[in-house]
Amino acid sequence: MKKIYRVYAMFSGGLDSILSVIYMKKLGYEVIPIFFKTPFFTPENAQKAADENGFELTVIDITKQHIEMMKAPRYGFGKNMNPCIDCHGLMFRELSKLMEENKIDFLISGEILGQRPMSQRKDALNSVAKLSSVKDLIIRPLCQKLLVDTKPIREGWVKKEEMLDIQGRGRYRQIALAKEYGIKSFSNPGGGCVLTDIQYSIKLKDLVEHNMFEEKYIKFLRIGRHFRLSDNVKMIIGRNSDDNEKLSKLITDEIIFKHLEIPGPLAIINSKHKLQKNEIELVASLLLRYHQKIENEAIVHFGENHKLENSIQVTKMPREEVKKYQL
Numbered sequence: 001m002k003k004i005y006r007v008y009a010m011f012s013g014g015l016d017s018i019l020s021v022i023y024m025k026k027l028g029y030e031v032i033p034i035f036f037k038t039p040f041f042t043p044e045n046a047q048k049a050a051d052e053n054g055f056e057l058t059v060i061d062i063t064k065q066h067i068e069m070m071k072a073p074r075y076g077f078g079k080n081m082n083p084c085i086d087c088h089g090l091m092f093r094e095l096s097k098l099m100e101e102n103k104i105d106f107l108i109s110g111e112i113l114g115q116r117p118m119s120q121r122k123d124a125l126n127s128v129a130k131l132s133s134v135k136d137l138i139i140r141p142l143c144q145k146l147l148v149d150t151k152p153i154r155e156g157w158v159k160k161e162e163m164l165d166i167q168g169r170g171r172y173r174q175i176a177l178a179k180e181y182g183i184k185s186f187s188n189p190g191g192g193c194v195l196t197d198i199q200y201s202i203k204l205k206d207l208v209e210h211n212m213f214e215e216k217y218i219k220f221l222r223i224g225r226h227f228r229l230s231d232n233v234k235m236i237i238g239r240n241s242d243d244n245e246k247l248s249k250l251i252t253d254e255i256i257f258k259h260l261e262i263p264g265p266l267a268i269i270n271s272k273h274k275l276q277k278n279e280i281e282l283v284a285s286l287l288l289r290y291h292q293k294i295e296n297e298a299i300v301h302f303g304e305n306h307k308l309e310n311s312i313q314v315t316k317m318p319r320e321e322v323k324k325y326q327l
């Protein structure tokens, strides 16, 4: 009886990863798509793509390993704070740990030669492979015809002539395949990763520069307006009630500021020390700047962990002063 090879697929939910899964399934492989989750890329898009295409998605949280890797990526960052080569290397390494136990024969990914400047040049694909212990077990079905043979090809588990030779930034061959396979919707490559976003990268860089590159601070970065008040004090203000609610849910031991009687924005403080009086004044007056219903002066309450036991009377920060704190 012909052996059915079991394959892990790195799955982002982008078109290339959908295509690589469908392509290998059609060739008769048992493909198990895996999504790696961190604060920078969350599984919603991938789950939607998996559901639409009838895949059973496995989600694995690699937050801790990813944050560690980002402190010193061997191949550096791309245009923004995206360490794509090391990121892919890490994902392959994590997959390799699970292979034996789950009887997986080899790994696939939807990378395309030369499609993205940082991670998909030929030397970059080699670097990704070098960073993982399974470099000889990786197949890239969409461009493997153009790459050096790995074990699955040498051993005849995968026929090289059945692999594709897509390369470059043009997307017409992928779009044609998507039509052929009846794929309903898909996002852009890398579309779900905030590390490629310039505004997000500015906020992340600020954490790195202030020794705050930790999960407890990173988790706030996707929400609200962000301000750097001093080396030790970072402030986040909700833009609307939706933001306020999301921020509230994330609070553990942070100090929060808000006006108790008049509904308005919530401010969260990430601080490495106990706030000084001048810092409390600064935070409260900046918060009032974003309080539409307060003219000039008001009492702002604050305290740890939703206990707003303290208060301070301040005036609204002048509009022109805000800029110097804004991230």
Ligand code: SF4
Pocket: 041, 082, 083, 084, 085, 087, 088, 119, 190, 193, 194, 195, 196
């Ligand atoms: S775009 Fe984001 S998730 Fe994708 S490889 Fe780069 S850093 Fe990793």
